[in-house]
Amino acid sequence: MKKYVFGVDVGGTTIKMGFFTVEGELLEKWEIPTRRENNSENVLPDIAAAIDNKLAEKGIAKEEVSGVGFGVPGPVTKEGVIQMNANLGWRNKHVAKELGELTGLPCMGGNDVKTAGLGEMWKGGAAEYDNAVFITLGTGVAAAIIVEGKVILGAMGAAGEIGHIKVEMEETVACGCGGVGCAEQYASATGIVKMANKKLAECDTPSVLRDAEVTSKAVFDAYKAGDALATEVVEKFGHYLGYSLAATAAVVDPEAFIVGGGVSKAGDALIEVIQKYYKQYVWPGCREKKFVLAKLGNDAGIYGAASYVL
Amino acid sequence: MKKYVFGVDVGGTTIKMGFFTVEGELLEKWEIPTRRENNSENVLPDIAAAIDNKLAEKGIAKEEVSGVGFGVPGPVTKEGVIQMNANLGWRNKHVAKELGELTGLPCMGGNDVKTAGLGEMWKGGAAEYDNAVFITLGTGVAAAIIVEGKVILGAMGAAGEIGHIKVEMEETVACGCGGVGCAEQYASATGIVKMANKKLAECDTPSVLRDAEVTSKAVFDAYKAGDALATEVVEKFGHYLGYSLAATAAVVDPEAFIVGGGVSKAGDALIEVIQKYYKQYVWPGCREKKFVLAKLGNDAGIYGAASYVL
Numbered sequence: 001m002k003k004y005v006f007g008v009d010v011g012g013t014t015i016k017m018g019f020f021t022v023e024g025e026l027l028e029k030w031e032i033p034t035r036r037e038n039n040s041e042n043v044l045p046d047i048a049a050a051i052d053n054k055l056a057e058k059g060i061a062k063e064e065v066s067g068v069g070f071g072v073p074g075p076v077t078k079e080g081v082i083q084m085n086a087n088l089g090w091r092n093k094h095v096a097k098e099l100g101e102l103t104g105l106p107c108m109g110g111n112d113v114k115t116a117g118l119g120e121m122w123k124g125g126a127a128e129y130d131n132a133v134f135i136t137l138g139t140g141v142a143a144a145i146i147v148e149g150k151v152i153l154g155a156m157g158a159a160g161e162i163g164h165i166k167v168e169m170e171e172t173v174a175c176g177c178g179g180v181g182c183a184e185q186y187a188s189a190t191g192i193v194k195m196a197n198k199k200l201a202e203c204d205t206p207s208v209l210r211d212a213e214v215t216s217k218a219v220f221d222a223y224k225a226g227d228a229l230a231t232e233v234v235e236k237f238g239h240y241l242g243y244s245l246a247a248t249a250a251v252v253d254p255e256a257f258i259v260g261g262g263v264s265k266a267g268d269a270l271i272e273v274i275q276k277y278y279k280q281y282v283w284p285g286c287r288e289k290k291f292v293l294a295k296l297g298n299d300a301g302i303y304g305a306a307s308y309v310l
Numbered sequence: 311m312k313k314y315v316f317g318v319d320v321g322g323t324t325i326k327m328g329f330f331t332v333e334g335e336l337l338e339k340w341e342i343p344t345r346r347e348n349n350s351e352n353v354l355p356d357i358a359a360a361i362d363n364k365l366a367e368k369g370i371a372k373e374e375v376s377g378v379g380f381g382v383p384g385p386v387t388k389e390g391v392i393q394m395n396a397n398l399g400w401r402n403k404h405v406a407k408e409l410g411e412l413t414g415l416p417c418m419g420g421n422d423v424k425t426a427g428l429g430e431m432w433k434g435g436a437a438e439y440d441n442a443v444f445i446t447l448g449t450g451v452a453a454a455i456i457v458e459g460k461v462i463l464g465a466m467g468a469a470g471e472i473g474h475i476k477v478e479m480e481e482t483v484a485c486g487c488g489g490v491g492c493a494e495q496y497a498s499a500t501g502i503v504k505m506a507n508k509k510l511a512e513c514d515t516p517s518v519l520r521d522a523e524v525t526s527k528a529v530f531d532a533y534k535a536g537d538a539l540a541t542e543v544v545e546k547f548g549h550y551l552g553y554s555l556a557a558t559a560a561v562v563d564p565e566a567f568i569v570g571g572g573v574s575k576a577g578d579a580l581i582e583v584i585q586k587y588y589k590q591y592v593w594p595g596c597r598e599k600k601f602v603l604a605k606l607g608n609d610a611g612i613y614g615a616a617s618y619v620l
Contacts, residue, residue, distance in 0.1 A: 164595065283489040
């Protein structure tokens with residue numbers, strides 16, 4: 001009788017581990033470091049060891065475990081193969097198969113953003129929608145496009161790369177992807193910091209940001225306190241993200257946008273500024289969409305990972 | 311034993327009728343006028359009569375017919391209900407149910423563009439792709455978004471409305487949808503004519519278009535012959551459409567774009583100019599997509615309609 005399942009969210013710095021019942025109750029979560037040396041050769045063995053240790057600690061037999069789900073950065077094929085991941089140094093790595101051999105358990109998974117979207121769909125902010133777009137605003141901007149209850153992959157696993165919609169024709173600096181003027185260059189945590197630093201350097205407007213470490217949180221806090229310079233930055237952020245989401249709506253017509261990732265900690269003020277610009281740019285047929293905050297925070301990935309197995 | 315199926319494509323001027331074998335061989339096609347008076351009350355009875363007449367003419371019993379598929383303009387729910395169609399004057403019309411009662415045959419259908427996309431997927435230019443975008447360039451611009459072999463509907467049946475992605479922030483004239491600066495205002499047959507007339511009025515550049523009726527065909531013919539003014543218009547068309555398709559690719563990552571509708575008669579020259587601008591605006595991860603012409607022309611709708619039943 002299978003009673004348990006593991007959900008594993010592999011990040012560039014830490015690996016988040018979740019131990020669930022097959023009903024989806026999170027019994028325990030913890031983190032292990034991502035050892036990236038030698039093309040991250042220890043990552044999968046470390047995960048397998050963490051699973052073995054947890055089962056030993058709890059006195060649970062492997063036969064009681066249904067399987068292991070995982071989320072990893074970058075495009076992942078349906079079969080669980082990573083073609084290329086610069087961050088981890090993986091190439092054509094069959095994660096599902098290798099982790100299966102190491103753990104002796106059925107393993108399956110996918111891209112981390114899509115996995116987090118699955119988590120929000122299963123137990124979080126997207127649970128009540130069949131058609132939704134889960135956006136994560138962190139170092140980058142990416143989305144899980146949910147169509148009729150499924151996260152779509154696209155031809156090459158690149159569906160939902162809405163952070164790479166070109167939104168600024170005047171830009172001269174390249175995005176990490178090689179494009180120029182991508183939404184991610186302005187609408188991510190990194191983008192917010194860059195825009196704020198640029199503005200601070202360009203003008204003399206007084207701002208609380210002049211005496212602080214400039215982070216996306218600091219910018220949103222200053223914005224909420226009415227700081228004029230921070231307001232300009234946040235409005236620009238809203239313009240670029242609102243525009244990208246308006247284009248996204250014209251393509252897939254979701255019921256709702258679920259906003260997650262580190263930047264989403266800014267809360268309702270964030271939702272309001274996104275929605276303001278979204279309504280300005282979207283066509284009338286898609287104007288009335290719901291905008292909600294993601295609910296699972298950093299746990300969306302482990303929930304989504306576990307859901308692959310169930 | 312079911313041997314036959316009807317495919318019906320309801321347009322604003324004519325209704326295209328197709329009579330197929332269940333294997334998808336088109337045995338006969340013909341047209342009847344769309345009688346729009348009194349909120350198009352005769353349209354469904356006219357279709358039913360055309361079906362009865364065809365069966366009588368051929369000496370085929372209704373028992374041999376598997377059903378009737380239809381495509382109609384505007385958003386259609388999964389259940390075959392049209393919520394609102396200004397052109398036909400229909401509101402909350404349960405087309406599938408009404409046509410079923412009139413014909414005594416199982417009826418099902420959907421939006422005309424999505425139906426044409428199904429047709430191209432079944433027997434045309436999209437047949438070899440699981441993930442594709444079928445674009446129709448006619449009076450307007452719309453798409454059928456094909457994900458894993460299915461045309462997606464979206465929350466309100468409005469997926470694929472890529473003609474309403476805002477592409478021109480400087481525009482002051484409104485689109486038919488109520489938005490301003492939609493791709494459709496430039497990238498449709500109507501848009502091409504408007505752009506050409508505007509340019510002809512604004513400047514003195516010699517052009518063969520000054521002595522011709524300005525149609526999208528005339529503009530593309532002049533473009534192919536090297537006419538400078540037509541070239542400016544076609545490049546603008548390519549810019550706006552290429553941009554919309556680049557945004558679409560970032561959202562759904564298709565394998566290919568299938569280009570249909572009246573404007574697609576311009577052929578390879580059209581594909582080349584779309585692709586030129588697409589590559590300029592799309593992010594590197596989606597740069598290498600196929601662009602092909604639709605194959606079924608005006609028959610895409612009847613093929614797609616028939617495929618609903620099969």
